[in-house]
Amino acid sequence: MSSKVKLLIVFSIFLIAAGLTVFLNVRNEHVPDNSPDTIGNLPGNILGGGLFCEVDGTVYFSNTMDSHTLYSMDPDETNIKRLGSMGVSQICGAGKYLYFYMDSSLYSQGKGLGYMGHTFGVFRYRISNGKTISLARVNVQMMQLCGSTLYYSGDAEDGPGLFKVGIKGSDPIRLSDSRIQPAAYDGRYLYYAGMNGDPSLYSVNTAFQDIETLVMAGNISQPIPSGDFVYYLDNTQDYHLYRYNKTTGAGEPVCDDRIDFYNTNGRYIWYATSADDRPALKRINMDGSDRIILADGVYNSIHITSKYVYFAPYSKADVTTIYHIPVDSIAGVAQFSPPIGQ
Numbered sequence: 001m002s003s004k005v006k007l008l009i010v011f012s013i014f015l016i017a018a019g020l021t022v023f024l025n026v027r028n029e030h031v032p033d034n035s036p037d038t039i040g041n042l043p044g045n046i047l048g049g050g051l052f053c054e055v056d057g058t059v060y061f062s063n064t065m066d067s068h069t070l071y072s073m074d075p076d077e078t079n080i081k082r083l084g085s086m087g088v089s090q091i092c093g094a095g096k097y098l099y100f101y102m103d104s105s106l107y108s109q110g111k112g113l114g115y116m117g118h119t120f121g122v123f124r125y126r127i128s129n130g131k132t133i134s135l136a137r138v139n140v141q142m143m144q145l146c147g148s149t150l151y152y153s154g155d156a157e158d159g160p161g162l163f164k165v166g167i168k169g170s171d172p173i174r175l176s177d178s179r180i181q182p183a184a185y186d187g188r189y190l191y192y193a194g195m196n197g198d199p200s201l202y203s204v205n206t207a208f209q210d211i212e213t214l215v216m217a218g219n220i221s222q223p224i225p226s227g228d229f230v231y232y233l234d235n236t237q238d239y240h241l242y243r244y245n246k247t248t249g250a251g252e253p254v255c256d257d258r259i260d261f262y263n264t265n266g267r268y269i270w271y272a273t274s275a276d277d278r279p280a281l282k283r284i285n286m287d288g289s290d291r292i293i294l295a296d297g298v299y300n301s302i303h304i305t306s307k308y309v310y311f312a313p314y315s316k317a318d319v320t321t322i323y324h325i326p327v328d329s330i331a332g333v334a335q336f337s338p339p340i341g342q
Helices: 003-029 043-047
Strands: 054-056 058-063 067-075 081-094 098-105 120-125 134-136 140-146 149-156 159-166 173-176 191-192 200-205 211-216 220-226 229-234 242-247 251-255 261-264 266-273 280-285 292-296 299-304 307-311 323-326
Touching: 043 149, 043 261, 043 299, 054 081, 058 081, 081 140, 098 140, 120 140, 120 211, 134 159, 191 220, 220 261, 229 261, 251 266, 261 299, 266 299, 266 307, 292 323
Parallel strands: none
Antiparallel strands: 054 058, 058 067, 067 081, 081 098, 098 120, 120 134, 140 149, 149 159, 159 173, 191 200, 200 211, 220 229, 229 242, 242 251, 261 266, 266 280, 280 292, 299 307, 307 323
């Protein structure tokens, strides 16, 4: 074999290898679309701050005992890992990516996850390698992943409002000048309480030009869709829990406690009440039956994973303590104390 032929073979192999490398790099950087019915986190988790989010058998959480740094663990709370050094909230996820709000001025340890000066905004995080990309520089109050779009409320440079941005990094789009809470996505419709003196139940069809529709007139808060219903607090009925029937269009009472905060996994509803002589965390069935007291005290920020329910004491002085209880249990409340820095 002549030297020219050998050189040609070597050069051809080099070109093939280089082309394969470029192809793999492009493929690794490509962000595929999610299914339109993808929900980034349970609506109740988002209403509670988005501190816990389960994606494909892994729980990602904002560790309140470590400046809200991003951690991961198995649903049974084993295999705990520290994933960075900046504080995060409003965690959503699907497939190979997480999405969250990050603000170094609030929680940061001052390094990691692309730290440079004051870092804040909506970020995309690749689970396999920790690569973090900024999608929008904005102060976020609430955020939900709906299909392949992130809806978020917050304060942009040109004022407050409701916005959306694609997971691939498209320019953010303003949808409203009001800070509408975009937590309650059911896979097609995004439900929310209206603003500016009209706290009725509204929805947006995310698949059809974000057209707003009045679902039910009223004075409501904290809507959460589940199955054939949208649950909500009726502000005119001492914040009792009701549900709107999507089929009949009627509202019906579920629980007559004055509720501060609640969450559901579609099987049970956990809620915090502080109105009576015995403030407590309680659990009921989806129809309001079988009311059970789980823990005495005043709580908020209820989060649910496949194995545990997490909740925080309502206290301005204590912003780090988190309690948990097995999701199918009515006993066993204990403090959640993950190791720091692993």
